[in-house]
Amino acid sequence: MELLERFIVAAGRAGARVVRCLDRTALVDYIARHAGGTVLLPDFAAGRRLQLAEALRQCGCEVVTEHFRAGAAQASAGVTGANFALADTGTVVLDSTDEALRLASTLPQRHFVVLDPRKILADGLAAVGPLRALHRRQSPDFIAFITGPSRTADIERVLTIGVHGPGELHILLLEGISDDPLES
Amino acid sequence: MSRQRSRDYQVRIDAALNATRQQDALHRFGDAYLEARQQALADLDFEALREAIAQLKDEVGRHRQQYLDQFIELAEKAGAQVYRAADASAANDYIVELARRRGAKLAVKSKSMASEEIGLNQALRTAGVEALETDLGEWIVQLAGQRPSHMVMPAIHMFRDEVAALFGQVTGQAEPADIEHLVAVARRQLRDKFLQADMGISGANLAVAETGALALVTNEGNARLVATLPPVHVVLVGIDKLVPTLEDAARVLQLLPRSATAQALTSYVSWIRGPVPHSDGAKELHIVLLDNGRSALAEAPDCKDALRCLKCGACANVCPVYQTIGGHVFGHTYVGAIGVVLTAFFNSLEAAAELVKACIGCRACVAVCPAKIDLEEIILQLRRRIGDQEGLGLGKSLVFRRVLRNRRLFHALLRSAAHLQKPVTGGRGSIRHLPLHFSSLTEWRTLPAIADKPLRDLMPSVEGQLSAPRLRVALFAGCATDFVHPRIGLSLVAVLNRCNIAVTLPQGQSCCGIPALYSGDRQTAVELARQNVRELLADDPAAVITACPTCSMALRQHFVELLQDDADYAEPARRLAAITYDAAVFIAEQLPELPAAASRGTVTYHDSCHLKRGCGVWRQPRQLLTGAGWRLQEMERADRCCGFGGSYSFASHPEISREITKDKVNAILRSGADVVAVDCPGCLIMLRGALEKRGLPQRVAHTMELLGEALDAAGEGG
Numbered sequence: 001m002e003l004l005e006r007f008i009v010a011a012g013r014a015g016a017r018v019v020r021c022l023d024r025t026a027l028v029d030y031i032a033r034h035a036g037g038t039v040l041l042p043d044f045a046a047g048r049r050l051q052l053a054e055a056l057r058q059c060g061c062e063v064v065t066e067h068f069r070a071g072a073a074q075a076s077a078g079v080t081g082a083n084f085a086l087a088d089t090g091t092v093v094l095d096s097t098d099e100a101l102r103l104a105s106t107l108p109q110r111h112f113v114v115l116d117p118r119k120i121l122a123d124g125l126a127a128v129g130p131l132r133a134l135h136r137r138q139s140p141d142f143i144a145f146i147t148g149p150s151r152t153a154d155i156e157r158v159l160t161i162g163v164h165g166p167g168e169l170h171i172l173l174l175e176g177i178s179d180d181p182l183e184s
Numbered sequence: 185m186s187r188q189r190s191r192d193y194q195v196r197i198d199a200a201l202n203a204t205r206q207q208d209a210l211h212r213f214g215d216a217y218l219e220a221r222q223q224a225l226a227d228l229d230f231e232a233l234r235e236a237i238a239q240l241k242d243e244v245g246r247h248r249q250q251y252l253d254q255f256i257e258l259a260e261k262a263g264a265q266v267y268r269a270a271d272a273s274a275a276n277d278y279i280v281e282l283a284r285r286r287g288a289k290l291a292v293k294s295k296s297m298a299s300e301e302i303g304l305n306q307a308l309r310t311a312g313v314e315a316l317e318t319d320l321g322e323w324i325v326q327l328a329g330q331r332p333s334h335m336v337m338p339a340i341h342m343f344r345d346e347v348a349a350l351f352g353q354v355t356g357q358a359e360p361a362d363i364e365h366l367v368a369v370a371r372r373q374l375r376d377k378f379l380q381a382d383m384g385i386s387g388a389n390l391a392v393a394e395t396g397a398l399a400l401v402t403n404e405g406n407a408r409l410v411a412t413l414p415p416v417h418v419v420l421v422g423i424d425k426l427v428p429t430l431e432d433a434a435r436v437l438q439l440l441p442r443s444a445t446a447q448a449l450t451s452y453v454s455w456i457r458g459p460v461p462h463s464d465g466a467k468e469l470h471i472v473l474l475d476n477g478r479s480a481l482a483e484a485p486d487c488k489d490a491l492r493c494l495k496c497g498a499c500a501n502v503c504p505v506y507q508t509i510g511g512h513v514f515g516h517t518y519v520g521a522i523g524v525v526l527t528a529f530f531n532s533l534e535a536a537a538e539l540v541k542a543c544i545g546c547r548a549c550v551a552v553c554p555a556k557i558d559l560e561e562i563i564l565q566l567r568r569r570i571g572d573q574e575g576l577g578l579g580k581s582l583v584f585r586r587v588l589r590n591r592r593l594f595h596a597l598l599r600s601a602a603h604l605q606k607p608v609t610g611g612r613g614s615i616r617h618l619p620l621h622f623s624s625l626t627e628w629r630t631l632p633a634i635a636d637k638p639l640r641d642l643m644p645s646v647e648g649q650l651s652a653p654r655l656r657v658a659l660f661a662g663c664a665t666d667f668v669h670p671r672i673g674l675s676l677v678a679v680l681n682r683c684n685i686a687v688t689l690p691q692g693q694s695c696c697g698i699p700a701l702y703s704g705d706r707q708t709a710v711e712l713a714r715q716n717v718r719e720l721l722a723d724d725p726a727a728v729i730t731a732c733p734t735c736s737m738a739l740r741q742h743f744v745e746l747l748q749d750d751a752d753y754a755e756p757a758r759r760l761a762a763i764t765y766d767a768a769v770f771i772a773e774q775l776p777e778l779p780a781a782a783s784r785g786t787v788t789y790h791d792s793c794h795l796k797r798g799c800g801v802w803r804q805p806r807q808l809l810t811g812a813g814w815r816l817q818e819m820e821r822a823d824r825c826c827g828f829g830g831s832y833s834f835a836s837h838p839e840i841s842r843e844i845t846k847d848k849v850n851a852i853l854r855s856g857a858d859v860v861a862v863d864c865p866g867c868l869i870m871l872r873g874a875l876e877k878r879g880l881p882q883r884v885a886h887t888m889e890l891l892g893e894a895l896d897a898a899g900e901g902g
Contacts (some may be wrong), residue, residue: 010448018878069463073379088227089449099412099461103415124449131455132430140458140469142411147435147449152407154321154339155347156767157213160367163320164374165405165451183586 001088003120004173011090014148015161016169018090024050027172031112032059034170037076039063040107043101045179046081046114050174063120068103078166079105079112081177081184083143084130088123088179092171094184096145101184102142111166115145118179130181186537186574193513193538198306200509206341209845210507213340215821217501220446221552232552233439238556239494240432244393245482251393251426252473258396262458264469268838271476272302278472279304279385279418280311286416288313288382292374294400294407296387297335297495298420298474301530304385318406320367324350333511334519334551336497337443341510367568374406384410388421389495390436391473395455398471401440411454415462418470426493436494440631444496446604453902465700486565490525490670492555499549499559499568504673504825505542508843514542521559522551528566533573540566544826544832544844547797563700571704584700584708591694591715595638598667602634609633610698610896614876628842629873632668638729639670643689644677658725660716660739661765662732663695664865672865675892676767680759682895683774687729692719696738696783698745699830704745713743717756728760731767731888733795733864734830740799741762764794766852767888778811779898787814787890788857790848790871791823792864805863805887812894824848826862830869845874852882860884 005142008018023026036172041053041063056063057081058112064071080101082092092113105111121127134143150165161167200206208394214607216627228528254702269275277713282292291308293299305315305326325331328685329348337679341345347399348361357495359369386407390399398419400407411417427433442449459467482493499647500520512521516527516535521543529535543563550558575581585592595649606616614630625631646656657680665673677687720728730736740761747753789806796802810816826832827844848871852860859873860882862868872884 014451031631049422054521067463067826071736073375086449092451097460099463102412102460103409106405106412124437125431128430128434132395133453135397135457140264141455142457142460143455144399145449145453146445147451147453147456149451151403151447151451152320154319154337154402155342155344155363155366156209157216157337157340158363160363163371163404163406164318164378165407 003122004066004117006087007085007090007120010088011091011148011171013092014060015138016090016148016152018171018173021172021174024055024174026176027114027174028052028055028059030170030172031077031079032061034110034112035077037062038071038074038112040068040075040078040104041065042068042073042080042098042104043102044081046177047079049064049177052079053116056167066100068100072103075108077110077112078108080105080116082113082115082119083125083134083184084119084121084181085115086123086127087120089147091145093127094144094146095141097138097141105144105146106165109162109166110168111168112172114172114174114177116177117173117175119181128175133182189538190731196443196513196835197509197839200513201843203510205343206510206842207508210510213502214507214591217446217720217820221498222234224442224446224448228438233435234554234556236435236522237493237494240427240435241290241835243428243554245491245713246487247293248423248479251428254393254425255396255426256473259471264396264458264471266332266473268473269475274470275302275420275474275476276304276307279420280313282416282470283308283311283313283383286382288416290377291315291383291385292378292382292410292414293322294384294386295322295338296385297518298383298387298422300332302420302474302476302580306418316377318378318410319404323370327354331512331517331832333515334497334500335495336888341512345540346562361471362816376410378413381414383416383418384414385418385420386410388419388425389440390427391421391425391431392430393426394431395457397455399433399646400452400456401437401450401453402452403445405452408452408454408723411456415465415660416468416470417459418472419456420472422474422476422478424493440494440496443494443498443552457624459656472642481529487525487529487562487720488559490522490562492557493526494555495523496554497551498554502548502552504546504548504827504847505544505840505845508704508840514539515862521563523560524565525562533566537570537574539659540570541836544825544827544829544837546793546829548793548825551797562872567702567704568706576703576705580703580705584703584705587712588695588700591692594694598626598634602636605633606668612728614873616877618740623844625838628877629870630876631873632869634667635670637670639666639673640689640691641750642670642674646686646839649677649681649686650684653684655726657685657687657727657729657855658720658723659687659689659718659765660693660696660728660730660735660737661689662730662865664869665731669865669868669886669887672731672888675886675888676729677894678892679771679888680729683771685774688723688725690723696735698734698742701742702830709742710746711890713746714750714753715758717743717747717753717760721756721760726763727770728764729767729770730764731863731865731886732793733766733799733801734866736766736796737798756844766799766801766863767851768805768808771891772808778808779895782813782897783815784813784890785815785859786817786857786861787861788817788819788852788855790819790826790852790860790862790867791821792862793825794865795863796823805861808887808891809861812891814859814890814894817855817857819851819857821851824851826867826870830866835871845870849874849878853880857889858882861887861890863887
């Protein structure tokens with residue numbers, strides 16, 4: 001199976017919603033329709049390239065781009081990119097060293113991830129190279145593997161989604177943004 | 185002191201046995217876990233991966249100092265403050281002092297078994313700092329004033345109504361016992377605490393020497409908040425979590441979540457190196473590297489494999505003892521089989537002295553361990569240490585040293601027992617009732633009587649067996665076949681004769697020594713190993729066959745290990761090991777084509793622990809039975825322990841055995857089969873006794889008996 005298909009199946013199995021977006025307009029429209037309130041939009045390469053802040057505002061979204069700590073608890077959604085992804089587990093990998101990226105991807109109920117399908121790698125072992133490269137680039141650093149929404153089974157082993165992290169993970173596939181694992 | 189300790193332990197077992205709701209939950213969990221785990225591992229080569237993990241962990245064990253130095257250097261270079269804590273109090277002191285210096289009032293915690301191990305919450309509370317657990321299960325357990333009963337699922341012993349009551353005390357209103365609602369309550373209640381906290385405290389699953397980074401493997405997302413929101417992040421991590429490279433870390437990540445929760449990967453894996461930016465000022469990252477007995481464990485040659493542990497909890501999930509009494513009784517900070525071992529090193533041998541006896545020795549944990557730790561073997565070594573330290577108790581010591589080491593005396597006693605038991609057997613083959621305080625042994629099963637004549641007196645002579653045998657093999661009967669069920673041995677002889685193979689029973693053979701070894705009396709086991717090696721090889725047989733898988737493990741593994749430093753016996757022990765076969769394996773090789781037999785009926789097969797997981801044999805008996813005309817109807821979890829465990833079910837833990845046997849009998853009944861085939865005289869004693877006591881008609885027989893009958897029938901038919 002192709003990496004992309006494997007990724008879509010595995011991410012779906014982990015509870016993520018994977019959406020193939022035809023173009024930038026479709027991607028922005030999807031976020032606007034599903035955000036459900038204030039959107040935290042930190043600074044990241046794909047976001048800049050797609051001019052997401054302007055586009056989302058034009059769709060009527062309330063977009064916050066700084067001072068997340070004060071507003072994060074009330075925000076409904078966060079939007080980030082991804083450095084790369086893993087097909088076998090449906091994981092997106094995000095260098096979250098920048099605190100704004102961490103807050104946007106941990107506190108709100110919904111997390112939207114913009115991913116160029118060319119960044120999908122086979123598995124955790126294939127990820128070692130890019131992971132090592134990220135570590136070499138900067139220090140200190142915080143790199144997050146994210147697989148599906150936040151979950152628990154701590155009460156009677158019943159799987160329940162959305163404990164302390166996002167209850168929804170939307171992975172938006174859009175070609176032609178970047179194939180560089182060093183940027184998100 | 186140890187008698188009081190044993191009594192206290194027994195009281196806790198009795199209480200756990202009455203907690204039937206917990207037992208049901210742990211059974212359901214164990215069954216669901218096995219299925220889910222199998223699916224999660226479907227695309228991976230589990231054996232190859234766990235071998236790789238064992239090797240990389242052993243590499244760290246051998247060069248501990250080098251990898252520690254490398255990790256510390258790189259973590260410090262990234263800006264972390266690293267402290268090496270020799271023991272629990274050093275770790276607690278460092279963290280408490282840090283909290284004081286920072287003027288911290290509230291610390292939010294993500295799940296850390298190491299912090300449970302050192303009693304960190306208590307130490308912080310004493311210093312006036314509130315340590316708040318934020319992992320859902322940990323929070324529940326904290327509110328209940330308990331400790332986790334499982335390493336991965338801390339509150340697995342609790343139920344939604346209990347959680348609702350606890351949460352109601354926090355919110356000050358009645359909370360409905362609806363799980364989704366309760367999870368939402370936890371999110372709301374804890375969210376502000378994350379934002380207010382002065383400190384975040386977490387554990388770590390990996391410390392990567394190559395990068396100086398820590399990896400946290402979690403599902404709820406609280407660890408990410410603990411690491412991000414407060415200005416100080418303390419990571420308390422055992423030095424056993426070190427791995428050399430990122431490739432090694434990736435391998436661990438392939439098996440850890442699959443083994444822990446049957447997930448391909450958890451929701452989050454966070455790689456943290458150095459203090460990451462914090463918008464309210466400078467961030468501090470403190471790494472407390474905890475030894476607390478780990479170096480001592482690394483230096484113990486017969487136990488050190490336990491340091492490979494990934495803390496996945498799989499050994500508890502599949503453990504019939506854990507499922508019966510739960511982690512609060514079968515464990516300390518760490519639970520299940522690995523808990524027994526870690527308690528001995530992280531706490532004290534004394535603290536583990538009762539726990540080591542609670543293992544029934546079924547090796548279910550060994551089969552699923554992702555770090556390939558032979559937990560049963562390590563627990564046996566600990567039993568020996570405790571036996572050396574505390575003595576075996578007068579009764580056992582007398583039996584093992586005076587009786588078992590002296591074959592003539594042992595066998596003479598067994599023969600006289602056959603006569604003395606007459607009043608309780610009433611001439612039947614089994615004991616249905618025992619008087620006085622022995623009565624608990626026969627309340628739920630009958631016990632087999634000692635046979636009137638042992639196998640050694642019933643053996644046909646070699647000349648009487650065959651005129652021109654193509655092979656001559658020796659039979660190692662084992663005590664149960666020789667003195668309790670000689671029929672099994674006679675059937676085996678008859679089947680081997682059908683293969684034109686003559687059988688001798690060397691008369692000098694004695695007990696295989698396993699009862700002594702498993703009780704911690706190594707010296708008696710060594711004596712018996714020497715006797716048996718000498719007697720079995722005396723006549724230079726082509727092969728040695730046994731119909732008891734426990735004896736088979738003794739001959740093939742334990743004798744070699746027990747005698748490896750014995751100048752006279754090391755080589756003969758290896759030779760004996762090389763020619764010893766389990767009956768079913770040998771016959772499947774010698775008799776590939778069974779004579780076509782008429783349909784014999786429906787049989788279900790019970791895998792004995794020592795045959796399947798000890799000797800790796802499960803196909804051949806099934807193959808022989810179906811080849812002989814039986815229709816095989818598998819029972820659920822055919823390889824779950826029957827509850828026998830030798831002296832476990834007679835002396836040390838009959839009440840736990842009773843529960844485990846009950847599970848097996850229910851599985852047999854649900855299979856609908858008329859006959860249960862087993863390859864172990866111990867399982868046969870246990871299952872026949874339990875079925876008989878309940879007045880159930882199902883027959884339990886050794887595979888060799890069934891095979892002998894089928895061959896007889898086919899012979900008559902032909």
